[in-house]
Amino acid sequence: MLKFIASAWVLVGLVIGFVMPRAQDLKTTPIAFFHVPLAISMLLLFVLAAVWSIKWAFFGRDARDDARSLAFAEVGFVAGLIAMATGMLFARTNWGAYWSWDPQQVGVLGTLLTYAALFALRGATDDEGTKRKLWTVYAVLGVLVACFGSYVYRQILPPNASLHPNQTLTNSDALFKFALWFNVAGYAMLLICAANVRARFEIIANRLDERVWRGT
Amino acid sequence: MKPNSQVFAKAAFAVFQKDLLAEWRSRATLGAVALFSLAAPITLGFSLAQQKLTPEAQGALLWSVLFFAACIGLPRAFVKEEESGTSALLRLHFGSDAVFWGKAAGQMALLMVTQLAAIPTFILLLGARVGNVPLLLAVTVGGDLGLALSSTLIGAMAAQARGRGALFPALAAPILLPFLATLGVATGAAFGARVDSTNALMVVAAFDLALVGAGVLGFELVWK
């Protein structure tokens, strides 16, 4: 059910994004209603991944929770890649370069590296229990890095060090803000649907693995 | 409560002492880390001899060097336990909290000793001007604390993965990226860059605190 709502929501959001007046001094405004929601959804999905892994570790050790955590981290990673790619296109038209070592850009790159390392760690551990324990700890650390990298680090730099506008999310006019958060909700729902489907596959894979071990 | 916390402190200290003693007998890690932290600034000095570096760049370079030096020595703490098969004994004898704090104190001591040599060498070879000594000291202690805590947690994780700790730099680098960047900014301020160092110091302290929390909770999970 959620997938129908999410898709319709995103469809409406897309149209809203295109009919919005040009925001501030940005060229190619509609991309902002895609790029920013994906970046925020990425963070949301990473937080959810950490929540599922904590649920695995401290509330019941249900392998399905671990599978969900993996799914959310994976989909969040893809969302981050898309946000970074669209951000680079956006940066090319507005700031004149695909990559300008903007603190926010580097922060997201660092976050993506963290999750790449997380997947590497999962691949490099043989024992299922150990694998999931290490995953939990590193997933929580990943959220820490995501917050520090993308929101805290730029606070210590001089105010104009980041090319990202500082308070678009909270200080724009109501219409712009509505369009932005409408799109955030839509993409977040759509990505959560995708993550749920991915989790179902992981759960099936786990059961098949179990069966191989039992030898039936 | 009191006897309990005394027992804990004693256990943590025992782990710390054991690590120091083992290190002192072989001096393998200490030598490797100290040599690297001397060699790296020399290499940098070679390739950057004709450049005029800004204080910001010097601060960032200092922490990159210190991080990579730490990467050589710090994962050893757990890898050698796994290799010699003593980790099971350690698990039996001490609670995970005691092991965590003991190991972290050992890492911290190792870092401090090597930096006693490494930081002055760096400053001399790269021609940095230390404008604010207390700030540099504060940043160093805060940074070492973060490096020690995170390397204890991540080192224990990496030692259990395939390849015994080979994964450590790959795991630690992205986690510490915002932390190292902040340390670089604060150190740049100590070298005379015009940035607000109070904010940076507060971020360092916040990251340390977050690592204490993550370490205490996470280590129990990883270690058991």
Next chain:
Amino acid sequence: MTSDSLFVLAVSVLTLGGVFFYLLRVEALAKKLEERVRDEDVPRR
């Protein structure tokens, strides 16, 4: 709205449609697999 941005909007809507139908397809696949795994879990001894 210029015709250029109308074109881009059309492309985005088509992409979204593609993503949506692919999601439906993959979800149906998951359901099928789940059922098969469940069927085979019934002990045959």
